[in-house]
Amino acid sequence: MKSNSSKKYSWQTALAQAITDPEELLELLNLDKNFLKSAQQASREFPLKVPRSFIARMDKSNINDPLLKQVLPIQAELEVIEGYDQDPLNEKQFNPIPGLLHKYHGRVLLTFTGTCGINCRYCFRRHFAYEENNPGSAGWEKALFYIKEDSSISEVILSGGDPLVATDTTLKTLTEKLTQIPHIKRLRIHSRMPIVLPERITQEFISAITASNLKTIMVVHCNHPREINAEVKHAIQSLTQSGVSLLNQTVLLKDVNDKVDTLIELSEKLFETGIQPYYLHVLDKVQGAAHFDLNLELARKLHWGMAQRLSGYLVPKLVCEQPGAPAKLPLESWEFCTD
Numbered sequence: 001m002k003s004n005s006s007k008k009y010s011w012q013t014a015l016a017q018a019i020t021d022p023e024e025l026l027e028l029l030n031l032d033k034n035f036l037k038s039a040q041q042a043s044r045e046f047p048l049k050v051p052r053s054f055i056a057r058m059d060k061s062n063i064n065d066p067l068l069k070q071v072l073p074i075q076a077e078l079e080v081i082e083g084y085d086q087d088p089l090n091e092k093q094f095n096p097i098p099g100l101l102h103k104y105h106g107r108v109l110l111t112f113t114g115t116c117g118i119n120c121r122y123c124f125r126r127h128f129a130y131e132e133n134n135p136g137s138a139g140w141e142k143a144l145f146y147i148k149e150d151s152s153i154s155e156v157i158l159s160g161g162d163p164l165v166a167t168d169t170t171l172k173t174l175t176e177k178l179t180q181i182p183h184i185k186r187l188r189i190h191s192r193m194p195i196v197l198p199e200r201i202t203q204e205f206i207s208a209i210t211a212s213n214l215k216t217i218m219v220v221h222c223n224h225p226r227e228i229n230a231e232v233k234h235a236i237q238s239l240t241q242s243g244v245s246l247l248n249q250t251v252l253l254k255d256v257n258d259k260v261d262t263l264i265e266l267s268e269k270l271f272e273t274g275i276q277p278y279y280l281h282v283l284d285k286v287q288g289a290a291h292f293d294l295n296l297e298l299a300r301k302l303h304w305g306m307a308q309r310l311s312g313y314l315v316p317k318l319v320c321e322q323p324g325a326p327a328k329l330p331l332e333s334w335e336f337c338t339d
């Protein structure tokens, strides 16, 4: 029997059907098999994973497609380059109990899940020991206790991995528990799902994260204007209509978004979609991602290029992370003010 082609698949199905075989990815995009061997090798270190709806936004027969570059495993990842480490942010040091990072004043970050809807090749968590760091339910009680005991904490950030890999029931339970802690005012969710798998943003999900008196913020992660299509716009609209504040962070990536015009188009498209540009990160120096790195001078030039042509609120903050610093460090562009 033929299945009904208009049948709506659940987000779990969409997630399970993400492409993990390099050969299948190359076939879907009409790409040369020459790329297969290195893709297979590099995916053994960090697996390929990309949802079909994200692949549908790529150009066919274009190995330089900016969306493809973010997910296709390549030979360069296997080169060990000095200065690029496995734990560039030295996160183990800020890990008082498994699953909880308390690095900055007033907010804690829960590494809520070990997996994501997509595997981004430049990810600074590509070597992170999620298995060791998965606290299990007893561990979550410890994390909640830690949060309860420290009244200087007013915001809880769910990160990962991608917290939207968790079920709505899990997210709802956690939201309810956080609501009972009087000093917690805000729930912030860092997720790339609204961009890469917009099917994830269901009414059930929105109810799970907004059914409390906490202010809810979602920080999405979008690197290129072509990542935003009609489905993404629809997902974002449902979130904003439910009172969720939307921010975006972008990672500066060589040959993906290292042009002023691309970054300007991204900021404008984000804002038009209902998302406020927040951070522009320089790459964390993680082993296997050196080929995505830009030098700081170019990063500042790109940022200053944006500032000269955009309204101030459309210019994200250019930051880098330094182990031990009390905040993400702004990289000022003042040195270009005589240009």
Ligand SMILES: *Cc1c(COP(=O)(O)O)cnc(C)c1O
Binding pocket: 101, 102, 103, 104, 107, 108, 109, 157, 327, 328
């Ligand atoms: C980035 C980050 C935060 C949030 O920082 P903001 O500047 O508030 O966005 C919190 N905790 C950790 C460990 C982080 O890496």
Ligand code: SF4
Binding pocket: 115, 116, 117, 118, 119, 120, 123, 124, 125, 160, 161, 162, 192, 221
């Ligand atoms: S979605 Fe975020 S955490 Fe997950 S692989 Fe991509 S960059 Fe890393």
